[in-house]
Amino acid sequence: MVELTRKQREMERRTLEILRVAKPILVREGFHALSMDRVAAAMEYAKGTIYNHFPHKEEIVLALAIESMALRRKLFLAAAALAAPNRVRLMAIGCACEYYTQHCSDDFAIEQWIRNVNVWDKSSAARQDLIRRCEGECMSIVSSVVHSGVVASELVLNHALTAEEFVFGFWAITFGSQILTASSPSLAAVGILDPRRAIRIHCCTLLNGYRWQPIMQTDEYLNRVDELSTSIQSEFDRVRAEHYTA
Amino acid sequence: MVELTRKQREMERRTLEILRVAKPILVREGFHALSMDRVAAAMEYAKGTIYNHFPHKEEIVLALAIESMALRRKLFLAAAALAAPNRVRLMAIGCACEYYTQHCSDDFAIEQWIRNVNVWDKSSAARQDLIRRCEGECMSIVSSVVHSGVVASELVLNHALTAEEFVFGFWAITFGSQILTASSPSLAAVGILDPRRAIRIHCCTLLNGYRWQPIMQTDEYLNRVDELSTSIQSEFDRVRAEHYTA
DNA sequence: TGAAAATTTTGACAACGCGTCAATAATTGA
DNA sequence: TCAATTATTGACGCGTTGTCAAAATTTTCA
Structure with a gap:
C-alpha cells in the first residue's frame, strides 16, 4: 500500500515534470513544435514512457490549461x-x-x-x-x-x-x-x-x-x-x- | 500578351478551384485534415502543382480568410x-x-x-x-x-x-x-x-x-x-x- | 510544319511526427 | 533467489510536408 502510493507519487511527479517541459515549448514555439519525441528527449526518457502519462499531446495541452x-x-x-x-x-x-x-x-x-x-x-x-x-x-x-x-x-x-x-x-x-x-x-x-x-x-x-x-x-x-x-x-x-x- | 493573360486566367481559375476544394475540408474536418496531398487528389493533380499555387497550406487558409x-x-x-x-x-x-x-x-x-x-x-x-x-x-x-x-x-x-x-x-x-x-x-x-x-x-x-x-x-x-x-x-x-x- | 527552347506537371524522395507494441529491463513478492 | 508482475524502450508502419530532377506540354521562331 505504502509502496503503491510511492510509485503513484513518482508517476505524478513525472507527470508534472512533463508539463513543466511542455509548457515553454507550447507557449514559446507553438503547438506544432510540441512533439512527444521532443518532450521525451528533453526529459531523457523514451517516447513510449511519455505515452504512459498522456495518450497524445492534446491531452498535455488540456492538462496545462487546467493548471492555468x-x-x-x-x-x-x-x-x-x-x-x-x-x-x-x-x-x-x-x-x-x-x-x-x-x-x-x-x-x-x-x-x-x-x-x-x-x-x-x-x-x-x-x-x-x-x-x-x-x-x-x-x-x-x-x-x-x-x-x-x-x-x-x-x-x-x-x-x-x-x-x-x-x-x-x-x-x-x-x-x-x-x-x-x-x-x-x-x-x-x-x-x-x-x-x-x-x-x-x-x-x-x-x-x-x-x-x-x-x-x-x-x-x-x-x-x-x-x-x-x-x-x-x-x-x-x-x-x-x-x-x-x- | 493575349496568350499570357489566358494562361494567367487559367492559373487563377485553378487557384479558385483549390480554394473551393480546400474550404469544406478545413471547415468540416479542421486544419489537420487539410493536406496538400488530399487537395491534389481531389482535383486530380499532382501535389507539386498545388505547390505552384500555394507554398503551404497556411497560405490556403489565409486566402480563404481573405474571401471570408x-x-x-x-x-x-x-x-x-x-x-x-x-x-x-x-x-x-x-x-x-x-x-x-x-x-x-x-x-x-x-x-x-x-x-x-x-x-x-x-x-x-x-x-x-x-x-x-x-x-x-x-x-x-x-x-x-x-x-x-x-x-x-x-x-x-x-x-x-x-x-x-x-x-x-x-x-x-x-x-x-x-x-x-x-x-x-x-x-x-x-x-x-x-x-x-x-x-x-x-x-x-x-x-x-x-x-x-x-x-x-x-x-x-x-x-x-x-x-x-x-x-x-x-x-x-x-x-x-x-x-x-x- | 517542325524542332529547339521555355514552361509546367509529375511523383519519387528525404525528413519528420504520431502512436503502437513486442522485446527488454526493472521491480515486486514469496 | 527466482518467478511474476510491471515499466521502459525504441524500431516500425503510416501519414504529411516540401523539394526537385525528370517527363510532358506548350511556346517560339525559322
Missing part, C-alpha cells in the same frame, strides 16, 4: 474576497483579468488552445469535465458578486436578464478585447491606441447603464480602477507565486 | 447603407455580425484560423496585408456610422474616447460573445441560455449609457432589433448569394 485556469480561479477568488462595495469587487475581478493576461501571459496563451476544436475534441472526457467545472466556478465567483449587488439593492436586474447573463456581457467584452489585443493584426493601425483604457471606459458605462450603485463618472472610475489595480497587485503577485511553487 | 472577410465587409456595407437613424444603422451592423456568424458559419469559422499564430506567422506579407486592410475597412465602415452620429449630435464622445475606441467596445463584446458561444464548453451549463439576447441587451444598455439618441428601453430595443434583423435579412441573403456566385 486554476490560477485564474485563484485570482478571481482573491479579487472577490476584497472587503469593498460589490461594484468595486466586480472591478477587482476585471483587474484580475487584466493581471492574468499581462502577468500570466503564458497561462493566458495556453487557455486559448483549448478553444481549438482539434485539441478539444481529441482530449479525454475527464479533463474536459475539469475544464468545464473550473469555468463554471469562475463564472459563479463573478455571478455571486452580482447576486450580492442585487441583494444589497445596489443593482436591479429585471426579468430580461439573469445574473449569469449579466456576467456574460462582461465576460464577452473582457475576453473579446483581450483576444483582439493579443491577436488582431495591428489595432493601432485602425486607431485603437489604448485598448485596455477603452474597455475600462466601456465597462464603466455599461455598469452605469445598469445603474449599479454607486454610479461613477468615467474619470473617477478610471482613477479608481488604477488605484485598485495597484493596491491589489501585491495580493495577485502572492497568489501567483504560491500557485507556481505548489 | 470580403463577405463580412460587404454585409457591413449593406447594413451601413440602410436609410435610417445612425443608431439604427449601428444596430444593423450588429445584425450583420449575427447574420454572418449564423448564416455564413463556414466563413466565420475560417476567420478564426488566422488568429492562430502558427498560421499567421507562416503566411506571406502580401496576404497578411490584405487581411489587415480588410479589417481596417470593416472598422472604418462602423466608425463612419459613429462619426455620423457625433456630427448629427445624437452622440457626444468626450475626450476620453475616439470613435474607433468606441467601436472597439462593440467589436470586443460582439466578437467575444460569438467566440464564447461557438467554443465555450456549454454556456448553458453555467446559466446562459440565450447568449445572443443577452448581448443585445448589453449593447442597448451600453448605447443608452453613452446616451446615443434616440434612447431605447430594453424591450423596445429587442423588438426593433428583431424587426430590423428580419427586414434586412433578404438584403443580406442577396449580398451573400452574389458573393458566392462571383
Whole structure:
C-alpha cells in the first residue's frame, strides 16, 4: 500500500515534470513544435514512457490549461474576497483579468488552445469535465458578486436578464478585447491606441447603464480602477507565486 | 500578351478551384485534415502543382480568410447603407455580425484560423496585408456610422474616447460573445441560455449609457432589433448569394 | 510544319511526427 | 533467489510536408 502510493507519487511527479517541459515549448514555439519525441528527449526518457502519462499531446495541452485556469480561479477568488462595495469587487475581478493576461501571459496563451476544436475534441472526457467545472466556478465567483449587488439593492436586474447573463456581457467584452489585443493584426493601425483604457471606459458605462450603485463618472472610475489595480497587485503577485511553487 | 493573360486566367481559375476544394475540408474536418496531398487528389493533380499555387497550406487558409472577410465587409456595407437613424444603422451592423456568424458559419469559422499564430506567422506579407486592410475597412465602415452620429449630435464622445475606441467596445463584446458561444464548453451549463439576447441587451444598455439618441428601453430595443434583423435579412441573403456566385 | 527552347506537371524522395507494441529491463513478492 | 508482475524502450508502419530532377506540354521562331 505504502509502496503503491510511492510509485503513484513518482508517476505524478513525472507527470508534472512533463508539463513543466511542455509548457515553454507550447507557449514559446507553438503547438506544432510540441512533439512527444521532443518532450521525451528533453526529459531523457523514451517516447513510449511519455505515452504512459498522456495518450497524445492534446491531452498535455488540456492538462496545462487546467493548471492555468486554476490560477485564474485563484485570482478571481482573491479579487472577490476584497472587503469593498460589490461594484468595486466586480472591478477587482476585471483587474484580475487584466493581471492574468499581462502577468500570466503564458497561462493566458495556453487557455486559448483549448478553444481549438482539434485539441478539444481529441482530449479525454475527464479533463474536459475539469475544464468545464473550473469555468463554471469562475463564472459563479463573478455571478455571486452580482447576486450580492442585487441583494444589497445596489443593482436591479429585471426579468430580461439573469445574473449569469449579466456576467456574460462582461465576460464577452473582457475576453473579446483581450483576444483582439493579443491577436488582431495591428489595432493601432485602425486607431485603437489604448485598448485596455477603452474597455475600462466601456465597462464603466455599461455598469452605469445598469445603474449599479454607486454610479461613477468615467474619470473617477478610471482613477479608481488604477488605484485598485495597484493596491491589489501585491495580493495577485502572492497568489501567483504560491500557485507556481505548489 | 493575349496568350499570357489566358494562361494567367487559367492559373487563377485553378487557384479558385483549390480554394473551393480546400474550404469544406478545413471547415468540416479542421486544419489537420487539410493536406496538400488530399487537395491534389481531389482535383486530380499532382501535389507539386498545388505547390505552384500555394507554398503551404497556411497560405490556403489565409486566402480563404481573405474571401471570408470580403463577405463580412460587404454585409457591413449593406447594413451601413440602410436609410435610417445612425443608431439604427449601428444596430444593423450588429445584425450583420449575427447574420454572418449564423448564416455564413463556414466563413466565420475560417476567420478564426488566422488568429492562430502558427498560421499567421507562416503566411506571406502580401496576404497578411490584405487581411489587415480588410479589417481596417470593416472598422472604418462602423466608425463612419459613429462619426455620423457625433456630427448629427445624437452622440457626444468626450475626450476620453475616439470613435474607433468606441467601436472597439462593440467589436470586443460582439466578437467575444460569438467566440464564447461557438467554443465555450456549454454556456448553458453555467446559466446562459440565450447568449445572443443577452448581448443585445448589453449593447442597448451600453448605447443608452453613452446616451446615443434616440434612447431605447430594453424591450423596445429587442423588438426593433428583431424587426430590423428580419427586414434586412433578404438584403443580406442577396449580398451573400452574389458573393458566392462571383 | 517542325524542332529547339521555355514552361509546367509529375511523383519519387528525404525528413519528420504520431502512436503502437513486442522485446527488454526493472521491480515486486514469496 | 527466482518467478511474476510491471515499466521502459525504441524500431516500425503510416501519414504529411516540401523539394526537385525528370517527363510532358506548350511556346517560339525559322
